């Protein structure tokens with residue numbers, strides 16, 4: 001059964017915003033399944049529905065239709081008390097704006113200790129030290145956020161997010177305000193946390209380079225997951241580890257899939273396509289045969305067209 005070890009399970013999620021009589025379908029039947037311990041990047045252009053999805057997964061917003069379950073908690077009709085417990089214990093968050101992650105008047109160590117205090121944890125100091133150490137920030141324990149670089153702040157933010165040992169870590173553009181090298185550094189730190197603690201990790205971003213740091217990248221387009229890239233390491237002929245990646249289209253329960261944009265434009269596909277079921281694959285053809293330069297071919301129906309006047 002699909003849900004047994006799943007930590008994120010979204011089925012046909014729909015979110016419609018209605019403002020001043022205009023409806024926007026931000027999510028249009030989105031499906032997402034993440035197994036426990038998995039680390040995935042959800043990548044999509046601006047307006048594709050990333051924040052809408054994250055707001056639902058973090059319990060801030062509820063979907064118009066469909067279901068979402070995170071760490072075994074059904075989010076569709078979460079009551080207030082249960083929501084607070086969910087946000088405090090089941091999930092951890094890292095937001096893009098460093099100011100949203102850390103309190104400016106507390107030191108790094110105090111920031112990490114705060115969620116532990118709120119949940120009544122024991123041995124808070126030792127736990128905070130252990131977390132700062134895990135994120136490579138032990139030497140920064142006494143500094144306030146303003147005395148830390150952007151990358152250091154995000155590392156401490158990860159320590160804060162996982163302080164209460166949640167099952168799931170949700171990160172919204174965690175590297176959005178960082179340069180390329182610092183981004184890579186923070187993403188490596190998140191991956192180490194994922195590997196070390198087994199926390200299920202979802203990174204939501206518009207930055208396609210994040211894919212290089214995760215084994216699974218899910219593309220979101222027009223409010224739906226459209227394609228996935230899976231990466232794996234294999235030993236090459238010379239005995240060296242090599243990274244392979246493969247792209248898949250997502251097929252939903254109704255049999256729908258989105259073709260990648262470049263396939264559609266390269267073959268000048270529009271409105272309808274011809275399908276052909278072969279022994280081991282399905283062929284998808286433009287309805288009018290197209291040459292590689294994108295121009296439709298001349299198309300004759302029969303070799304010797306019948307002259308209608310001859311038949312009279």
Ligand SMILES: Nc1ncnc2c1ncn2[C@@H]1O[C@H](COP(=O)(O)OP(=O)(O)OP(=O)(O)O)[C@@H](O)[C@H]1O
Nearest residue numbers: 017019024026045046047048049050051052053206
């Ligand atoms: N509160 C709202 N009211 C009306 N429309 C909204 C609201 N929030 C988002 N939308 C619309 O829903 C769609 C998805 O927006 P969303 O913010 O989820 O995209 P995004 O992928 O997070 O984009 P970005 O990367 O720019 O943050 C967009 O068309 C957006 O204009």
